[in-house]
Amino acid sequence: xxxxxxxxxxxxxxxxxxxxxxxxxxxxxxxxxxxxxxxxxxxxxxxxxxxxxxxxxxxxxxxxxxxxxxxxxxxxxxxxxxxxxxxxxxxxxxxxxxxxxxxxxxxxxxxxxxxxxxxxxxxxxxxxxxxxxxxxxxxxxxxxxxxxxxxxxxxxx
Amino acid sequence: xxxxxxxxxxxxxxxxxxxxxxxxxxxxxxxxxxxxxxxxxxxxxxxxxxxxxxxxxxxxxxxxxxxxxxxxxxxxxxxxxxxxxxxxxxxxxxxxxxxxxxxxxxxxxxxxxxxxxxxxxxxxxxxxxxxxxxxxxxxxxxxxxxxxxxxxxxxxxxxxxxxxxxxxxxxxxxxxxxxxxxxxxxxxxxxxxxxxxxxxxxxxxxxxxxxxxxxxxxxxxxxxxxxxxxxxxxxxxxxxxxxxxxxxxxxxxxxxxxxxxxxxxxxxxxxxxxxxxxxxxxxx
Numbered sequence: 359x360x361x362x363x364x365x366x367x368x369x370x371x372x373x374x375x376x377x378x379x380x381x382x383x384x385x386x387x388x389x390x391x392x393x394x395x396x397x398x399x400x401x402x403x404x405x406x407x408x409x410x411x412x413x414x415x416x417x418x419x420x421x422x423x424x425x426x427x428x429x430x431x432x433x434x435x436x437x438x439x440x441x442x443x444x445x446x447x448x449x450x451x452x453x454x455x456x457x458x459x460x461x462x463x464x465x466x467x468x469x470x471x472x473x474x475x476x477x478x479x480x481x482x483x484x485x486x487x488x489x490x491x492x493x494x495x496x497x498x499x500x501x502x503x504x505x506x507x508x509x510x511x512x513x514x515x
Numbered sequence: 516x517x518x519x520x521x522x523x524x525x526x527x528x529x530x531x532x533x534x535x536x537x538x539x540x541x542x543x544x545x546x547x548x549x550x551x552x553x554x555x556x557x558x559x560x561x562x563x564x565x566x567x568x569x570x571x572x573x574x575x576x577x578x579x580x581x582x583x584x585x586x587x588x589x590x591x592x593x594x595x596x597x598x599x600x601x602x603x604x605x606x607x608x609x610x611x612x613x614x615x616x617x618x619x620x621x622x623x624x625x626x627x628x629x630x631x632x633x634x635x636x637x638x639x640x641x642x643x644x645x646x647x648x649x650x651x652x653x654x655x656x657x658x659x660x661x662x663x664x665x666x667x668x669x670x671x672x673x674x675x676x677x678x679x680x681x682x683x684x685x686x687x688x689x690x691x692x693x694x695x696x697x698x699x700x701x702x703x704x705x706x707x708x709x710x711x712x713x714x715x716x717x718x719x720x721x722x723x724x725x726x727x728x729x730x731x732x733x734x735x736x737x738x739x740x741x742x743x744x745x746x747x748x749x750x751x752x753x754x755x756x757x758x759x760x761x762x763x764x765x766x767x768x769x770x771x772x773x774x775x776x777x778x779x780x781x782x783x784x785x786x787x788x789x790x791x792x793x794x795x796x797x798x799x
Contacts, residue, residue, distance in 0.1 A: 378661040379581035382574040383671075384561035385678045389548040397683060404689065406661050407675070429561050429568040429588045430578050 365410040366496060366511040368396050368418060369441030370425030370433035380432035383407045387424035387433060396424055409433070411443070413496025413509045418443065420472045420495050438473070444494025444511040446477075448486060452506035455485050467498035467507060519780035526772030526788075530609065534616040541613065541674040545681035558674030559613075560665055561592065568592040572718040573648065574665050580656035600719035602728040608709060608716055609771030614669035614693065615709055619752055621697050622705050639763045641711070648717040668715050669693060669708065706753055710767065724765040729788055731768055731775065733758050738785035747786055750777035757786055 364374060368387055371377045383406045388396040395416045398407040409432075411418050420441055425433040436442075446467075450456040454464045468486045471478045477492040499507040522528055544555050557563050561570045570592030579585050599606065608615050651664045665671055666689060676690040700707045709716065723730070738758065740746065747757045750773040755764055757774040770788065778786040 375660055376582060380578050382560045382571070382578060382662055382665055383675065384557040385675070385682070386557045386561065386563060388682055389545070389556040389678075390553045392551070394682070398679065399683075400687070401661065404666065406663065406665055407679070407687070408661075427556070427563065429557075429563065429570060429592060430575075431584075431586045431589075 364511050365408075366413055366444055366494065366509055368409050368411055368424045368433050369420060369422055369438075369443055369493065369495075370428070370436045371409075371443070372434065377432050378406075378408060380430045381406065381408045382430055382432075384429065386427045386429070390423045390427050392421050392423060393419055395419070411496065413499045414505075415500075417496035417500040419497065420493065438493070439491070441493040441495065443496075444509050446488045446492050446494060446496070446498050447508050447510055448488060449506045449508065450485075452504050453486065453502075454504060454506075464503065466501050466503060470497050470501045472497060519776075519782075525776040525779065527776055530771060533610045534613070537611050538613045538616060538673075542677045545678045549681060558678055559670040560668060560675075569595055571665070571668065571671070571715055572596050573652070573715050574662055574668075576652055576718070577655050577662035577664055580652050581660070581662065597718060597722045600722035601725065604723045604728065604730050604765075604768060604770035605716065605719050606770050607719060609769035612670050612709075613673045614696070614713075615769070617693070617697060618700060618706055618709055621701060622752065625701060639761075641763050641767055644711055644714075645717055645721065648714040651714055664714050667692075667713075669696060669713065670715070709769075710753055720766045723768070723770075724762050729770075729790065730765060731757050731770060731772075732787055732789050733760055734785050734787075736785075737783050739783040740781065746777040746781050747774040750774050 367374075367377055378401065383398065385398050385407070387409045388394075388398050393416065395411055395418050396409045397412065398409055400407050409424070420438045422436070422438060422441070425435055428434075448467075454460055454462045463484065465480070465486065468474070468478045468480060472495060473491055473493065477489055478486050478498065479489055481487040494509050494511065496509045499509050519525075541558065548556055554565050555563070557568070559571065560574050561568060563569070568588055568591075570589060572593040575589050575593035578589060596607065648664070655661075655663050669692065672687070672690050672693055676687055679685050679687050696708045735758070745756065745758070748755070751757060752771070752773060753767055753769065755767055757768075772788060775786045775788055778784060
């Protein structure tokens with residue numbers, strides 16, 4: 359309520375408004391998450407706790423257990439392909455694969471992506487590019503050695 | 516005084532056992548969840564056991580009001596709780612609610628009887644609390660984007676406190692509402708929160724007075740106590756008179772069974788928990 363921003367939400371969340379309307383802070387999503395990636399923190403100062411994911415700290419692996427268990431459909435039951443948490447953005451000034459005359463082949467994000475070969479493809483065979491298949495789970499942002507990836511929580515695609 | 520029935524024939528020990536299991540269970544469940552045992556998960560706002568979910572009816576109502584949409588799991592979960600209140604009365608409040616347990620304890624160990632506010636127990640005035648709760652739901656739907664009345668759920672805070680402490684190692688400041696409400700009860704009135712303020716109790720209470728399921732039933736013919744001597748009334752932690760059978764009484768009564776125990780101890784057995792006689796004719 360007070361000072362609430364936009365956060366990366368677990369898979370299956372609708373708009374920020376709908377998620378807040380439906381979430382009853384029961385914490386079952388956090389309880390079943392295999393990787394302890396879902397954190398329940400208060401919205402603003404005294405607001406109810408809602409599930410958030412901090413990708414750089416502990417990203418979502420798209421195991422989809424949270425959206426299966428949510429009793430109020432704040433997180434709807436969806437397939438991996440339809441998680442729609444957000445979108446990864448690669449900062450090409452930082453990404454080593456984009457640097458001219460660099461002899462480094464990294465592809466860490468490409469190799470780790472749960473939707474490998476679909477959400478991240480290698481343009482020209484070497485430069486990682488995010489496609490519209492990206493669900494915004496944040497694994498790439500977590501593994502990137504030079505912090506070149508940012509997740510934009512943009513669910514209303 | 517006649518010797519009462521043996522302890523195992525009274526409600527009290529079973530009720531205390533139930534309450535204490537809930538108090539302990541919601542500390543243990545987060546630890547189990549941390550070890551990937553997730554058969555039980557959630558808190559007293561919404562709880563699931565092996566895929567079957569149970570839900571605070573007021574939380575469900577708020578979700579329906581704010582999102583404008585009902586899903587089956589939510590309706591079943593809340594419906595189950597209301598059905599329980601329908602069949603057995605407000606048993607959640609007296610047999611399961613951790614806050615109710617603490618509230619009873621506070622008054623057990625407190626000598627001075629507190630009653631500054633004397634809105635007569637069992638009077639129709641108790642129905643006034645329905646309006647703030649429902650107005651709250653409307654406010655939530657119209658103004659706040661989230662089910663804010665959950666922030667007033669004492670059992671909710673108790674169980675969330677454990678969850679957050681175990682999962683994330685943080686202390687939720689809202690947990691302080693628990694001691695605050697207990698202190699308020701201590702200072703002002705016995706069982707103040709449970710009787711007049713708890714918004715979560717309103718819907719089950721309405722269900723409990725809708726129709727006669729198993730409730731405290733009084734058979735006047737069997738009663739051997741005089742007008743002044745009322746052990747049942749003394750036993751009631753809510754200050755109700757179990758021998759008066761009004762609608763407001765049913766709204767307030769949590770079916771804890773203390774009055775029935777007290778009645779049995781006297782030996783008359785005029786009070787019992789069961790189907791209420793539909794009509795008491797003067798000659799019967």
